[in-house]
Amino acid sequence: EVQLVESGGVVVQPGGSLRLSCAASGFTFDDYAMHWVRQAPGKGLEWVSLISWDGGSTYYADSVKGRFTISRDNSKNSLYLQMNSLRAEDTALYYCAKDISPGIAAAGTFDYWGQGTLVTVSS
Amino acid sequence: EIVMTQSPATLSVSPGERATLSCRASQSVSSNLAWYQQKPGQAPRLLIYGASTRATGIPARFSGSGSGTEFTLTISSLQSEDFAVYYCQQYNNWPPTFGGGTKVEIK
Numbered sequence: 001e002v003q004l005v006e007s008g009g010v011v012v013q014p015g016g017s018l019r020l021s022c023a024a025s026g027f028t029f030d031d032y033a034m035h036w037v038r039q040a041p042g043k044g045l046e047w048v049s050l051i052s053w054d055g056g057s058t059y060y061a062d063s064v065k066g067r068f069t070i071s072r073d074n075s076k077n078s079l080y081l082q083m084n085s086l087r088a089e090d091t092a093l094y095y096c097a098k099d100i101s102p103g104i105a106a107a108g109t110f111d112y113w114g115q116g117t118l119v120t121v122s123s
Numbered sequence: 124e125i126v127m128t129q130s131p132a133t134l135s136v137s138p139g140e141r142a143t144l145s146c147r148a149s150q151s152v153s154s155n156l157a158w159y160q161q162k163p164g165q166a167p168r169l170l171i172y173g174a175s176t177r178a179t180g181i182p183a184r185f186s187g188s189g190s191g192t193e194f195t196l197t198i199s200s201l202q203s204e205d206f207a208v209y210y211c212q213q214y215n216n217w218p219p220t221f222g223g224g225t226k227v228e229i230k
Contacts (some may be wrong), residue, residue, distance in 0.1 A: 045159075045167065045210055045221040061218055095166055108214030109157040111178060113166035 002026040002112045009117030016086050017062050020117055022079040022096030023114045030054070030074040033099040036081050038092035039116070049081065050106055053060070058067035064090075086121045125149050125213050129222035135230040144199040144225045146211035151191045155215035158187055158196045162222075171196065172211075182206045201227070 008020040020036070023112040036048040049070040058070050069082040079096055093116040101107035126149040128162040136142045146156070154174040169178040172189035174194060184199040198205055204230055211222040 044223050045212070047221070052192045052224060059217060100169070107172075108155075108217070108219040109169070109212065110159075110167075111169045111172075111174050113168070115166055 002098065004098065004114035005113060006096050006114045006117035007092060008032045009119045010121045012086055014121055016121070018083045018086065018119060020081040020083065020094055020096075020119070022114060024077045024079065024096075024098070025093075027098070027112075028102075029077040029093060031100075031102040034072060034079045035099060035106075035110060035123060036070060036079075037095045037097050037110065037113075038090075039091045039095070040089075043092075050099075050108070051079070052106065053103070057062065083119070086119075088121050091119060091121045100113050124218055125152060125216050125220050127211055127213055127220050127222035129211055129225045133222070133223060133228060134141060135225045135228050136201050138201050138228045140230075142205075142227055144198075144203055144209055144227070146189075146194040146222050147194070147221045148194075148213055149190045150216075152215035154211040155213060156187070156189070156194050156216065157211065158185075159210045160205075160207045161210065166167075167210065178188040197228075211214045 001024045005023045046120050051070045055072050067085045071080045095116045096114040097110035098112040099106045099112040128147045130145045138210045161167045174189045179187040186197045188195050208224045208226045209225050
């Protein structure tokens with residue numbers, strides 16, 4: 001059974017930093033690209049970032065580019081999101097999501113999601 | 124980026140009736156379109172990808188159609204567990220983008 005378990009969400013002040021983690025199990029982690037997707041309270045879904053299966057390629061939404069860094073440790077079956085210079089508009093539930101397609105080319109659609117970790121940016 | 128527009132925002136349907144949800148892309152996304160279901164307090168669940176392929180374990184009452192810029196999700200006979208918010212998402216162009224959602228509520 002595929003499981004994705006996020007952690008690290010807290011209340012942080014504007015301008016602060018935070019690192020989210022996602023522990024994966026139930027599939028061959030290093031076969032798949034992984035994503036972060038967020039959802040502001042009461043709002044829709046926004047894709048945030050993608051990392052390729054080997055960590056060699058990363059992509060970001062314009063809204064977080066230059067402030068967030070995605071990474072992975074395939075030896076630990078873990079995905080991370082380093083979030084710097086946080087803003088109020090980054091307040092959201094952050095989901096870790098598995099890409100549907102194995103291999104080099106990420107499909108960009110998500111077949112398994114974690115339950116999310118809540119990041120609140122507030123003074 | 125490609126803008127995805129869903130309609131209606133809210134759909135009121137009686138159990139057992141058919142529900143038809145629409146999704147429009149601001150430019151062609153070919154068949155690279157997915158649908159997700161989200162219930163309150165839960166993560167989204169993949170229903171359909173490739174515009175019409177049901178994901179693993181998704182009941183046959185869910186079907187997707189369309190290509191290019193116009194897409195439809197049909198729920199043939201609504202069950203109590205189907206009342207939720209539904210999102211479409213394109214993955215033809217980066218970044219992947221989602222529609223604003225359609226809430227299917229009990230009439």
